Amino acid sequence: MLPIDAAAHSSRWRRRHPVDKAVLGLGLTVLAISLPPWPGAALVLVAALVLLLGPAGVGARQLWRAYRVPLGFCVTGALTLLVQIGGPDGFVTLADGGPARAGGLLLRTSAASLGVLLLAFTTPMSDLLPRLVKAGVPAPVVDVALVTYRMSFLLLDSMSRIRQAQAARLGHTTRAAAWRSLAGLGATAFVRAFDRAGRLQAGLAGRGYDGTLRVLVPDVRVSRGFVAASATLLTGLVALTLVLERFLP
C-alpha cells in the first residue's frame, strides 16, 4: 500500500464522510488559487498545516515525504520567473518583480497542495471511489477505477519483489543489465496484470458475475456540523485576507 493511502486508512478522520473532508480540503485548495498569494495563500497554508498536523493527526515526517514531491516541481517552476529573456540589458537578465512573482507562486502551490493532501491523508481511495457514482461519474468508469486501484497495489508489490530478485542476481550492476532488468519488469507487469484479470474474471464468473462490482462502503453520514465549521473557517480566511490586504505591504 502506498504511504498516503496507508495513512488515510488509519486516519483519525477515517470514519468521516468524504464530503466532509472534500469541503474542507478542496475548499482550502480553491481558496489558495483564488485569493491573492499574500496574504491569502499564506493564511490558507498555515490553516491547512495546522489542520493536518493537529486535528487530522498526520505525522510531520509522513507529510514532509509527500509534500516535498510537489514542492520540488514548484521550486523549479518558480526559478524560471526570476529571469527574463530579451530586453535592453541583455539576452537573459533578472526579471523586474521576479522574486515577488516566484514567491507568490510558491505560496499558492504550497497552500493548494496542502489542501489536497488534507483530503488524501484522511480519505482512503476505497471510500472515495464508490461514492463518485453519486457525483455523476458513470458506474462502469468507477468500476474500472476500483479494479485499477486494487490491482495497482498487487502489481506494485510484485514489481518490488521482482526488483529485489533482479538485484540479488546482479541485475543492476551494469547499465546494460539495468536496462534488461527494467524491460523485464515492465513486461512482467503487463503479463501479470492480464493473467490476474483473467483469473479474477474466472473467479467472478463462478460467483454469478453480472458486470457490477459491488463493494461494501462504510455507512457514514455527512456531518452538518463539520461542514458548517469548514464553511465558517473558509469564510473567515477570505474575510481575514480582505482585511489584512489593506494593512500589509
Add this chain to the structure above:
Amino acid sequence: MHIAEGFLPPAHAIAWGVASAPFVVHGVRSLTREVKEHPESTLLLGASGAFTFVLSALKIPSVTGSCSHPTGTGLGAILFRPPIMTVLGTITLLFQALLLAHGGLTTLGANVFSMAIIGPWAGYAVYKLLKRYEVPLMVAVFFGAFVADLSTYCVTSVQLALAFPDPSSGFLGALGKFGGIFAVTQIPLAVSEGLLTVLVMRLLVQSSKGELTRLGVLLQSKGTRPGTRTEKSEATEDAGAPGKPAKSEASRTSETGAST
C-alpha cells in the same frame, strides 16, 4: 512531469479542463459502451489501468545520469488505443494526484490534456504512420513512445508559458525558458522511454503473443490459434493497417476479455 497542484491560475486550470472534457467524454462513452456490451471487460480495463499506473512508477535511468519516470503514454496508446488510454490516463493521473502527490486536482485538466490526450494521440499517430510505410514494428514502437513522451512535455511547456509569459518577450520567451529546461532533461528521457518501450515490447512479443494479437498489435498468424505461442511470427502488422478494416475499440478489448 506533472504540473503541480495550484501551479496554474484558476482561469487556465478551468480552460484546460474544458479543452480536455470532450476527449475524456468520448473515451468514457467508448468505455461505458464496451463494458455494457461485454461486462467482463471491466477487469481487463482495470488491469490495463493498473499496468499504466505501475509503468509510470518505474524509474528509468536517464542519459544524463539521473533517474526519472516514463509517462507510459506511448506504450499504452499502442496497446490499448488513444480513446481508452485517455480514460485510463485520467484515472492514473487522479490516483497519482491523491496517492503520490504528483500533479493535482486543479491541474488535472491540464495534465490530462498533455499526458492522456496529446501524448497518446501524437505517439499513436506516429506509430500508425510508420506502420503504414511498413517500417519494422520495433522502430515504429520506438518513435511512437519517443514522440508521445516528447509531445507531452512540449504541451506542458506551452501550458506553462501561457500561464507565465515572460515580462520582456512574452509567450515565446517563456516557451523558450520552460522548453529549454525541459529539453535538457526530457530529450534524453524521451530517448530512454523509447528504448525501454522497445525492450518491453520485444519481451511481450516473445511472452504474450496471444494478448498482443487480441489487442490488435500483432496480426494472427495463419493456422495459429489465438493465445498459442509460436517461435516466429509473421504477424507484426498492426490490425488497423491500410486495406484492412480497423477493429473498433470495443471489439479489440472484448476479444481480450473473451479469451482470457
